[in-house]
Amino acid sequence: MNKVLSILIALVLVGCSAKGSNPSEQRAEIQKMNQEVISAVYKQEPAAKKLMGSAAGYATFSNAQVNVIFVAGGGGYGMAKNNSTGKVTYMEMGEGGIGLGLGAKDYRVLFVFHTQKALNSFIDDGWVFGGEADAAAKTKDKGGEASGGAKFGDVTVYQLTEAGLAIQATAKGAKYWKSDELN
Numbered sequence: 001m002n003k004v005l006s007i008l009i010a011l012v013l014v015g016c017s018a019k020g021s022n023p024s025e026q027r028a029e030i031q032k033m034n035q036e037v038i039s040a041v042y043k044q045e046p047a048a049k050k051l052m053g054s055a056a057g058y059a060t061f062s063n064a065q066v067n068v069i070f071v072a073g074g075g076g077y078g079m080a081k082n083n084s085t086g087k088v089t090y091m092e093m094g095e096g097g098i099g100l101g102l103g104a105k106d107y108r109v110l111f112v113f114h115t116q117k118a119l120n121s122f123i124d125d126g127w128v129f130g131g132e133a134d135a136a137a138k139t140k141d142k143g144g145e146a147s148g149g150a151k152f153g154d155v156t157v158y159q160l161t162e163a164g165l166a167i168q169a170t171a172k173g174a175k176y177w178k179s180d181e182l183n
Contacts, residue, residue, distance in 0.1 A: 018062075018077045023182050030079050030090060030182075034060045037108045041158045051112055051156060057082045057119040059111040059176075061093060066104045072097040077179070078109075080123050084116070089123050090182035095174035110158040118154035126176035 018033070020026035037060040041048050052058060061078030073096045080089045113119035 027090060027182055030077060033062050033108070034079055034081075037062075037110050037160070040108070040160050041110050044160070045158060048110070048112070048156075048158060055083060055112045055114055056116045057084075057113045059091070059109075059113070059122060061091075061109045061111075061176075062106075063093065063095075063109060064104070064106050065095070070098055072099065080111075080119065082116075082119060090179040091123070091126070091176050092179050093126075093174055093176045097173065107159055107161045109160075112156040112158075113154065114156070115154040122155075122176065123178065127173065 018026040018029040020029050038052070038058075057080060059078055059080035061076050063074055063076035065072060065074030073094075075092070075094045077090075077092050080091060081087070082089075111122065113122065
């Protein structure tokens with residue numbers, strides 16, 4: 001079990017920062033990922049474009065996750081944007097969960113916040129709890145996934161698997177926080 005925890009901790013530490021040797025390069029990498037995620041969601045879910053147009057704001061994240069039997073963990077980075085002010089907040093994330101699962105995946109998430117209160121709560125508090133059930137077998141453009149976006153109160157979430165081989169059913173929590181280094 002110690003080996004499993006060591007692997008999960010290493011994944012979280014590796015997955016929590018964008019590529020780049022300095023904050024300016026890391027911010028540019030996050031901005032690039034942001035545009036790629038939005039374009040991919042629009043292509044897969046055309047109605048998302050209208051939803052984004054009327055939203056208080058949104059957040060995009062690049063995440064990596066590992067599931068080993070009963071334990072899941074992961075980490076990532078991203079940004080939140082307030083559509084009213086144009087302000088961008090660079091963020092990091094970590095997650096952990098319990099349940100049945102095996103595998104690893106690299107995925108992207110788009111959160112669309114329908115109210116200013118939901119956006120502010122995400123940026124300031126950053127806690128998300130819930131369940132996740134999916135199956136993914138994907139490398140670049142080959143393979144598929146069975147997961148999806150859903151609306152939770154004042155937030156709509158879209159998830160896209162980039163690569164990985166995983167099957168899971170977990171209860172998990174995620175913490176999103178402002179990056180001291182990038183803001």
